[in-house]
Amino acid sequence: MSLGHEVRYRVRGGAELNGTVFVQGAKNAVLPMIGASLMAAEGRTVLRNVPIIEDVKRAVELAQAVGAKAELHEAERTLVIDASQLTSPVLPEEIASRFRGSFLFVPALLHRLGEAVIEGVGGCNLGSRNLDFHYNGFKRMGATVTEQVSDDGRGSIHVKAGQLQGGTLYLDTPSHTGTENLLMAASLAEGTTLIKNCALEPEVLDVIQLLQRMGARITGGGTGFITVEGVDRLTAVQHTVMPDRIDAGVLVMAAAATGGEISLVGASLEHLGVAADKLEQMGVEFAQEGAVLRVRRDRPLRPINVITDEYPGFATDLQSPIMALSCLADGPSYIYERIFDGRFKLADELVRMGADIEVNGNRAKVNGATPLRGAEVVAHDLRTGSALVLAGLVAEGETTITNGYYLDRGHSHIAERLNALGADIERLV
Ligand SMILES: CC(=O)N[C@H]1[C@@H](OP(=O)(O)OP(=O)(O)OC[C@H]2O[C@@H](n3ccc(=O)[nH]c3=O)[C@H](O)[C@@H]2O)O[C@H](CO)[C@@H](O)[C@@H]1O
Numbered sequence: 001m002s003l004g005h006e007v008r009y010r011v012r013g014g015a016e017l018n019g020t021v022f023v024q025g026a027k028n029a030v031l032p033m034i035g036a037s038l039m040a041a042e043g044r045t046v047l048r049n050v051p052i053i054e055d056v057k058r059a060v061e062l063a064q065a066v067g068a069k070a071e072l073h074e075a076e077r078t079l080v081i082d083a084s085q086l087t088s089p090v091l092p093e094e095i096a097s098r099f100r101g102s103f104l105f106v107p108a109l110l111h112r113l114g115e116a117v118i119e120g121v122g123g124c125n126l127g128s129r130n131l132d133f134h135y136n137g138f139k140r141m142g143a144t145v146t147e148q149v150s151d152d153g154r155g156s157i158h159v160k161a162g163q164l165q166g167g168t169l170y171l172d173t174p175s176h177t178g179t180e181n182l183l184m185a186a187s188l189a190e191g192t193t194l195i196k197n198c199a200l201e202p203e204v205l206d207v208i209q210l211l212q213r214m215g216a217r218i219t220g221g222g223t224g225f226i227t228v229e230g231v232d233r234l235t236a237v238q239h240t241v242m243p244d245r246i247d248a249g250v251l252v253m254a255a256a257a258t259g260g261e262i263s264l265v266g267a268s269l270e271h272l273g274v275a276a277d278k279l280e281q282m283g284v285e286f287a288q289e290g291a292v293l294r295v296r297r298d299r300p301l302r303p304i305n306v307i308t309d310e311y312p313g314f315a316t317d318l319q320s321p322i323m324a325l326s327c328l329a330d331g332p333s334y335i336y337e338r339i340f341d342g343r344f345k346l347a348d349e350l351v352r353m354g355a356d357i358e359v360n361g362n363r364a365k366v367n368g369a370t371p372l373r374g375a376e377v378v379a380h381d382l383r384t385g386s387a388l389v390l391a392g393l394v395a396e397g398e399t400t401i402t403n404g405y406y407l408d409r410g411h412s413h414i415a416e417r418l419n420a421l422g423a424d425i426e427r428l429v
């Protein structure tokens, strides 16, 4: 199977961005929602405002691989899932290893089939990305977790459970997908579950809303302590996926990089958390007008200090884009990456474009402002990809970004949307 790494993006820099752009539905909300929809044993779940991205296409393939009927109606941005006949507990490597969200199918498989076989979990390669919080939680609910190696040396993890039992669970740190997985597991477990140290991300709250609509009894979302009273069954419902705050943040930074004024339909300043404050300090002006966020930057960018943190802290997924933006700010910017230990591969690519960046472990110093020039650069992960698009928008000449599949994993029609604002970007296959 092609990995799609031959996709490239060509960006010609120099244009100011102006106009109106739509923020896509949230990748990190729709993926757990697809997992949740597999818990409904009857009826059809209808998810609206679904982003048309590669991760969603993989999730649809994975839902089909375990026996569900899943139809993605791209023009309507609507996904219809009928999970009445789940037939296989296996998350096959060729699909599951291409996106992190595959692991969010495990609770549904445990409840519906009594087991899940995980042949691989993908996602951006950001250093160590363990799943111990998830496995420990499932075990505390009565599941057994074993690793098996087949004759050809391929490993897989088998999680088995009769009826999962409620109990007291915790996350060592407030893991985003960890919270979602334990919430889903607890929703159909017998008895009451308390989950401590839960993630507060807006996507987690959106997933809770979907689960509640399906009949789950969940309280405490957004507080760090969540209580779930297990129920016997969940019902298929309709839900509209929240807007993607990371997509919104990248679009804000595109306007910040080029200057100009854009209106983001569906963006919420509140969802940007501390990132909004940091961008304001850099010189970006915001005006929230209902569901539309107006963004303008008409003075020189100032340097910034960024520490990534769980929500409402500065989102790690916006760290790469702000590194690119910092190259344009007049003076030294400091970035401290606290969530992932392998998220600075971008620095070398930006240096290739003329940036001056010193990396020391999980800290980086960006010495701005340096003029950027077009170059052939590599997207090492999704957010490196979006950061390089930002750099390409202001670089002199032409930038070619290889490994474009990563961008396609998380941004829907990014070239078309930016071109409508005045950019010059081509997706080359
Ligand atoms: C599909 C999805 O929603 N992806 C998002 C999710 O990833 P994901 O849910 O994988 O990220 P986590 O919040 O779980 O990870 C945060 C930190 O906890 C560590 N950890 C996590 C789980 C575990 O069992 N053991 C462990 O040690 C990780 O290695 C990492 O250092 O949140 C990240 C942090 O906001 C985002 O960058 C990703 O875009």
Ligand SMILES: C=C(OP(=O)(O)O)C(=O)O
Residues within 6 Å of the ligand: 099, 100, 101, 122, 123, 124, 125, 126, 317, 382, 383, 410
């Ligand atoms: C790290 C990311 O995603 P995933 O967890 O799906 O790899 C991301 O969205 O930047």
